[in-house]
Amino acid sequence: MVESKSSEPLPRPCEKCRIQEATLDSRSHPVCRDCFIKFIGTKCIKQIGLLGKETRPPAPSSGGRPTGTRHYLLGLSLGVSSTVLLHLLNENVEFQLAKGRNAPFDLTVVHIDTTTTITTTLPTQTQQPTSTTPSPSLCHVAEKTLEAYRARYPRFTFITLPLSSALTSSSASAFTSTTDDRRQPDLPYLFETSSSSTTTTAASREDVTRHLTRRALQSQARARGCQALLLGHSTTALAELTLAEAAKGRGFALPWVVGDGPAPPASIGLSLGGEGGEPGDGDGGGEEDEHYENKDKDRLLVYHPLRDALRKELVIYAGLVEPPLTELIQADKQDDGLVVSHKDLSIEEVMTRYFADVEESYPSVVANVTRTTGKLVRAGEEGAEICGLCGLPLDEDGDERWRGELGIQKRSGTATATWLGRLCYGCERSTAG
Numbered sequence: 090m091v092e093s094k095s096s097e098p099l100p101r102p103c104e105k106c107r108i109q110e111a112t113l114d115s116r117s118h119p120v121c122r123d124c125f126i127k128f129i130g131t132k133c134i135k136q137i138g139l140l141g142k143e144t145r146p147p148a149p150s151s152g153g154r155p156t157g158t159r160h161y162l163l164g165l166s167l168g169v170s171s172t173v174l175l176h177l178l179n180e181n182v183e184f185q186l187a188k189g190r191n192a193p194f195d196l197t198v199v200h201i202d203t204t205t206t207i208t209t210t211l212p213t214q215t216q217q218p219t220s221t222t223p224s225p226s227l228c229h230v231a232e233k234t235l236e237a238y239r240a241r242y243p244r245f246t247f248i249t250l251p252l253s254s255a256l257t258s259s260s261a262s263a264f265t266s267t268t269d270d271r272r273q274p275d276l277p278y279l280f281e282t283s284s285s286s287t288t289t290t291a292a293s294r295e296d297v298t299r300h301l302t303r304r305a306l307q308s309q310a311r312a313r314g315c316q317a318l319l320l321g322h323s324t325t326a327l328a329e330l331t332l333a334e335a336a337k338g339r340g341f342a343l344p345w346v347v348g349d350g351p352a353p354p355a356s357i358g359l360s361l362g363g364e365g366g367e368p369g370d371g372d373g374g375g376e377e378d379e380h381y382e383n384k385d386k387d388r389l390l391v392y393h394p395l396r397d398a399l400r401k402e403l404v405i406y407a408g409l410v411e412p413p414l415t416e417l418i419q420a421d422k423q424d425d426g427l428v429v430s431h432k433d434l435s436i437e438e439v440m441t442r443y444f445a446d447v448e449e450s451y452p453s454v455v456a457n458v459t460r461t462t463g464k465l466v467r468a469g470e471e472g473a474e475i476c477g478l479c480g481l482p483l484d485e486d487g488d489e490r491w492r493g494e495l496g497i498q499k500r501s502g503t504a505t506a507t508w509l510g511r512l513c514y515g516c517e518r519s520t521a522g
Contacts, residue, residue, distance in 0.1 A: 122409055129406045133177040136394040144316040159194040162310040163319045167419045171321030173403045174395055179242050196245045199309050201302045203252045237417050295435035296519040300479035307352050310389055317390040325400035325448050328458040329440035336436055338514035341484030344467040352389045353475055353482055399448050476513040483513050
């Protein structure tokens with residue numbers, strides 16, 4: 090009989106399984122590859138489980154178990170966080186199907202291409218409004234990028250829309266009384282209508298683009314009868330967003346921006362999600378009998394399933410899965426270590442650089458920022474007036490206090506103000522300086 094050799098002790102065992110050798114450090118704990126992947130997946134699935142309870146299909150009138158499929162919309166930026174979230178959602182669906190169960194949800198993935206705009210001629214007083222349906226050629230670049238995503242995740246529906254598809258003919262026609270009859274209702278107009286050059290700064294462009302993207306995603310989710318909009322913000326991204334929005338005068342709206350829960354109701358003002366994004370675009374839109382409809386069309390939940398994971402952890406995860414997600418993810422445009430003028434940086438970029446250092450040495454500090462902000466109460470949620478650009482609730486007293494302390498007069502009568510309606514202090518600064 091051959092005597093079996095006793096297994097040698099691992100020089101650095103994984104603290105979780107104690108079976109494999111630790112090759113990674115997860116929040117000061119040595120772990121193996123498998124345990125790290127499971128750790129990230131658990132963080133996401135926990136949040137999806139909470140969302141599932143919020144969006145449970147209604148029970149049939151005859152009693153029994155609820156029937157129907159939840160329908161979610163995922164905003165895909167082509168970056169690390171949203172790509173990891175997409176992968177984890179696909180893993181969850183595949184796991185449930187392998188167990189012989191139904192898919193827990195249907196997912197529509199929407200990418201808002203911020204590099205293209207629609208060239209639309211505004212109508213005169215005697216002309217009919219022109220359509221703002223996005224041309225397929227405008228979305229060609231983004232569509233080509235998404236082909237790799239479609240090939241890897243064929244179960245989901247992928248849609249690309251330009252940022253300027255947020256402008257509908259109804260909102261565009263509002264220009265006719267205050268502007269030249271042939272102006273283009275696109276993103277550059279928000280910058281050009283201002284008499285101040287501050288709207289051409291990186292901070293203003295970044296701010297306007299981000300809020301238009303968020304509102305466009307919310308509008309698409311509502312138009313498609315989705316119960317929830319899923320965003321791939323990590324703990325680090327939410328911490329950055331907290332400080333950036335507070336610095337721009339939107340501290341009152343932080344519970345809506347950072348927290349999970351119902352989105353503000355669709356407001357009058359900037360009308361988003363135009364004709365180019367009608368439900369049914371793309372394959373797999375689904376018939377009405379396959380999904381239960383969102384009865385309350387105006388109620389939309391916004392969730393951040395990766396809110397408990399740090400950005401650096403998601404970067405590591407993207408390189409560990411097979412095949413690696415790094416083949417899909419667009420390269421980060423940020424030039425780390427490059428000395429640039431602060432005037433050329435947006436507030437978001439400043440926060441990104443700051444928290445990149447903080448999460449490396451003090452990850453608990455980053456988590457505390459996000460966790461504390463998540464406990465903020467939504468004041469005045471019922472009947473609150475909505476900002477015409479960012480779509481967040483207005484804080485009348487807070488906005489006036491900002492103007493008073495900084496000596497800024499309230500803007501009124503401008504073309505942008507007429508088009509968008511009432512703006513919060515942050516959006517006033519971004520669109521008019």
